[in-house]
Amino acid sequence: LLKLENVYKTYHMGKVSVPVLKNINLEIKKGEYVSIMGPSGSGKSTMMNLIGALDRPSKGRILLNGTDISKLSDDRLATLRQKMVGFVFQQFNLIPRLTTLENVELPMWFAGLPKRARAKRARDLLIQVGLGDRLTHKSTELSGGQMQRVAIARALANKPEIILADEPTGNLDSKSGAEIARMLDRLNDEGKTIIIVTHDPTLAKIARRIISLKDGEIVDDRIS
Amino acid sequence: LLKLENVYKTYHMGKVSVPVLKNINLEIKKGEYVSIMGPSGSGKSTMMNLIGALDRPSKGRILLNGTDISKLSDDRLATLRQKMVGFVFQQFNLIPRLTTLENVELPMWFAGLPKRARAKRARDLLIQVGLGDRLTHKSTELSGGQMQRVAIARALANKPEIILADEPTGNLDSKSGAEIARMLDRLNDEGKTIIIVTHDPTLAKIARRIISLKDGEIVDDRIS
Ligand SMILES: Nc1ncnc2c1ncn2[C@@H]1O[C@H](COP(=O)(O)OP(=O)(O)OP(=O)(O)O)[C@@H](O)[C@H]1O
Ligand SMILES: Nc1ncnc2c1ncn2[C@@H]1O[C@H](COP(=O)(O)OP(=O)(O)OP(=O)(O)O)[C@@H](O)[C@H]1O
């Protein structure tokens, strides 16, 4: 499903080059449940952004279902992403002035779903993550963990084939975190491909495969 | 040092009232190390904002060193806060366009410290949290865990008596998290009062006392 070939990512800050990902070679099959772990600053979110087609590599190729996504135009990339990928951001990236419900409806509105269908689906997803009583709060009127759960619900709005979750339980107590872990497990049973970055050992344990990053390189890749 | 008497906090959203903290009674002595735990949405950050004088209660009193802070003007509150309190926010709240170094210098600039002194102190703090090689990055050019560490360094800039940290290790791997735990422990040995909100059992274990919140009320308060 997903293949990274000799991928490099370097940031340029004036004269200084910051090599953030080096020589990444990785293959992820459809339906896998992969956990990406590693120290703070090791390149996990950067790698997730490349996988999720939100960023382009400096060198190397990324293939999604056989298509070289580094060759696609921004428009075609956006359409592909909208159909196939659900992304939970480390910083949530909710729209501040919209309500919880509106934030989760937004991807479905872009996908052309009619109002009644997207309102119902948004509501169902928010109830699933325990936010049924926070539908009309603006996203700035939520707790940190509530914002995180809205971000999770939003990522699932368009029933994506691939779920990319960057530290989805960092702001959750162990009980809420366990509920999210179960939810991801169920989605994986339904055939979805799950790639999570996590420091949470509970979440990593459920994954079938653990990839370890260190200083921008893959240092370990094992079946857990 | 700190006393909350019959504190209530209610948000009003149009006609709806959302009672978020109810009947909070709490005393924290100078030099204590307290951990606040509880489910997502239970009111922990709200309580921290009241303790840190960033918000006012709907009912009840908050006394800091015997002064009723709910009676102070905004100006006097800001001065008191600047001198006594270091706050690590759950969402970090860094200034996007400023560099790592500038973000940590900011509180010292407000406190009137001269350039050389604040540049040196900012650099020392950032090296302590492992960010010596990220001094000139803008805060938007950092990883999640790096932003969190800048927020921690910034909270310590003015050598505050009270350190309030709202989930300071949520985005950190276990090794970086352990370093922060050790740092807070050392500060507590130096006599600083530490109040942390955390879901991280490693961090909670170091605290001497654990206060548990549930649906806006204190349901447990014990020496750990
Ligand atoms: N401005 C607001 N208006 C209305 N409700 C609010 C507002 N801010 C927070 N809340 C509500 O207050 C409750 C407590 O929020 P708080 O941020 O204190 O929770 P928390 O315990 O820190 O949770 P978490 O562990 O998820 O960070 C939440 O249910 C939230 O929806
Ligand atoms: N725009 C940028 N310009 C320069 N350097 C950057 C930029 N964005 C990220 N970096 C650097 O790239 C490195 C990797 O960042 P990344 O966000 O991928 O780390 P991470 O593994 O997700 O860390 P964490 O666990 O803290 O979230 C970091 O050292 C960071 O400072």
Ligand SMILES: [Mg+2]
């Ligand atoms: Mg990250």
Ligand SMILES: [Mg+2]
């Ligand atoms: Mg909170």
